Amino acid sequence: MLLSVKGLTHYFGGLRAVNDFNMEIEKGIIQGLIGPNGAGKTTTFNLITGMHVPTSGEIIFSGDNITGKPAYHIAGKGIARTFQNLKLFSRLTVRENIRVVQNKQGKDAAAEEERLIKLFELEKYAEYRSCDLPYGAQRRLEIARALAIKPKLLLLDEPAAGMNPSEVDNLSELINMIIKEFDITILLIEHQMRMVMKLCHKLTVLNFGEVIATGAPRDILNNSGVVEAYLGKGGASIRGKRSER
Template sequence: MEPLLKTSNLSKSFGGIKAVQDFNVYINSGELVGLIGPNGAGKTTAFNLLTGVYTPTTGNIEFNGHSLVGMKPYKITKQGIARTFQNIRLFDHLTVIDNVKIAYNYHIKYTLAEAILRVGRYGSEEEVVEKKAMELLEIFNLADKKDELAANLPYGQQRRLEIARALAAQPKLLLLDEPAAGMNPQETHELMEMISWIRKTFDLTILLIEHDMSLVMGICERIYVLEFGKILAQGIPDEIKSNTEVIKAYLGEEV
């Protein structure tokens, strides 16, 4: 069976700097895969390539049998890839529920004229979107915050809202960029359980960037390690833990 996502000799250069070089990865449908490495290794650049923020200098990205190279980010989202960001990017001055509802725009079928005049399919589809958004907020324990501005939420709740918004796009592949950043150990443990749960409940494939090794080793089935833009190693968590090159470059003596 073909992988859901496959990259071939993917590279990105900024002037003379090679941020990502020969990035060859595959992710099978239903997998939860980790992408780790030191700061500046090229992890977020890889995410930006996969989501159309950057155009590759060389190489190909194949998703669900189709090349994504040259596609705009919104078209890639419509193909079935959604992401969160290392630095939270919510619509701060919109309410919590509107942050989630806006992601459903990729799937609405009413026309611009129907929306302006509020006729035809507009009313019925908006009711469906409202209901689905509330269901996601219930899942992430944010239903009681639905009318609050996103900017007023505590950090941990903003992280949950960003994941909820990504799920509203109804992705096949979810990219999580350091979701545990800034969280305490208890919040990280709860996040780990949440990621495992949403993967199963929403039938998702997940690619995860994270520095918290307890989270990565606890939930990922396979792990890729980046160093200086290149894949240093790949394997199951136990193989990565014991890889001497990975220990030297990133993990240190204890994991």
């Protein structure tokens, strides 16, 4: 098992944001973490990546206990992430955004930099500052930059946020390419259910900080508890549900 999260709980003051969260992720799959807005998904990402320290529970990654370790330590172990709200180095160029996170220099680093720029179709923007890029290119750059540290596990936090249907389809193809090209595992937060159904091998559903279902996407979307969490009593299906931003 690549990642095992056991009994993860986190409080912000008196507010319990995540409660007894359990999840296991096998190597080489795309696993979705879904749930209504405010369910605790991004907080869970922040706990896994060291941005918050859990109140209790443990996180085991590749056999190592990384619970409460700082973000740089966890990144060094092989976990990278993107953010729902883009966090690029706005005054740096595309090339510089990738270069600044690489943990090596020389010909190999330069070759990997060029590979990422080409794979993510950023060649014409290579010398542009990231703040001057179109939105879709900024999203691609953030993923490329995360991959520059050569992670084993990539966490994507709503990568399709703000995209139109055509851009969402292109992003789905890009994520499939990443799995094939980089021998990587992905944990995905996403509200675009068509994209989730297309990409994910397994889903974990959060509501009010607690796991309410885990399983194959088809089973999850027909789960009455999941439907009620999204739509309230009487909801028929969340299939095709769009983002709730």
